[in-house]
Amino acid sequence: MTSAPASEALLTVKDVRVSFPGKGWRAPRTEVLKGVDLDIRPGETLGLVGESGSGKTTIGRAVLGLVPVASGTITLDGERIDTATAARRRALSRDLQVIFQDPYTSLNPSLTIGDTLAEPLLAQGVDAREARGRVGGLLDRVHLPSDAARRLPREFSGGQRQRVAIARALALRPRLVVCDEPVSALDLTTQRTVLDLLLEIQQETGVSYLFVSHDLSVVRCMSHRVAVIHRGEIVETGEADHITRTPDHAYTRTLLLSAPVADVAQQRRRRQLRLQPEQPRQAS
Template identity: 45%
Template sequence: MTATAAPLLSVRDARMTFPGRRRSAPVRAVDGVSFDIAPGETLGLVGESGCGKSTTGRMIVRLLEPTAGSITYDGRDISRLGRRELKPLRRELQMVFQDPHSSLNPRQTVSRIIADPLLVQGTSQAEARRRAAELMELVGLIPEHLDRYPHEFSGGQAQRIGIARSLATGPRLVVADEPVSALDVSVQAQIVNLMERLRRELGLAYLFIAHDLSVVKRVCDRVAVMYLGRIVEIGAKERVYAAPAHPYTQALLSAVPLPDPAAERARERITLAGDPPSPAAPPPGCTFHPRCPKAQEICRTEAPLLRVAAPGEAREVACHFPGTAA
């Protein structure tokens, strides 16, 4: 998990437990997650729906308060800060949401939507509108459309507006929660290219949450694989994609289509048995063992720790029997 630069963000043993309804058990949405993000780095967070990716992102920007653990931003623990203390920090921590239209207020103009974060921070109306026009141009839209409403834009254009809003206060870290999953494939590529350009030009760091591993491979420096609230593998993108060590990572990557039809037909896919267990009642030991083709007795009783996969390798894996695909 260590990066070459001092981390901008450090998450340590973060947990988020939601109370159960009526007599149902509490839901452990995030169950002891730890990782770092360096300045200017993009960390991809991947996994099946319901594994806790979005909850993790919302904890980082403090839309949710962690049940336990710490979230340290730029050397300061922000996991228990109150609303007043968080206000100046929100300039540097922003979020891009999955569904562009549902995340934009349909009753507000684009100018007001983009300017709102600045107005909250005390910027004047005139200066906020000027900044909104700059941001519209930065994300590839026409500043003259500032007085239009969200329904007048396509999905890709609406997501550009969401990105512009996230950049209004000049953040250093942006949590992008599946920012392209609701868009057409051709539009996805445009948004991914836009986010890459903005990272280079503005020096941004991203937590890029996604389930599309081909998109993650395109934009991320490192990848963290999440299963049932825990990170099971994390490391450099090239290493994780070339030789996944955790059986779950191997199964995820085997489902990614290959551009070569012959190679796609020749390869053997890894099919997992059953569905992910409920986070309200996770299995004992390794939570992946009911679906793992390599599971042995120790997997059913002892939860593996996230540890270095091999000596000298900047990758960690939580598995009793890590290795290449069987």
């Protein structure tokens, strides 16, 4: 993916630390994020990649205000949002939205798709008639038929449900969407369809994405830049093509070797390389 135009950052995460209570009485707190720095420009996708437990999802939740920040700052278009009140957070939903991982639990099973898409609009004071009118446009944008508005989530496949979740995230025309493993619960064919849809929407609207994933191949096709997180720290950041093909950090190279490939012989070679001790690179 080509680089996004250089400009002032839309989102800036500066020296953010997050800790959670330890398990058991008087157990010390566990620091999950250890001074994370990252930024996202308008119209850009920053891929955030790491293994399970690395802290990547916690970064997304901190940006969304779903976990408290112990120290550091998060700013959106110059406004500090990590200390925002609940009322300000509701107002921020116009600019900041999320697509969750599981398309089966992220939708209310008792609401029709039309009501699901109208809900954020009504919450922001949009007139009911206008909200209903905009639902049709949202369904069209994610390539679902207009009669989908009258149906319930159980009538749709996982990929179709994720399209509904994307439409809901776009309802308020946000400037930034946190995509938290949005295709990991889908089969490969459906993954490709959803990723193409996200790229198409970005080209049409200029929305920015924080794209959280454990899969380097997915991150490669979606991202302008990539940040690699390991044990709560960003260990490498750079252009997507470089990070996902010829990374500098040993941990990123291990992630790259762990990524599955279709060729059995290549997969065997990757497994052997992964098991070998990391050799220091000579200075050029």
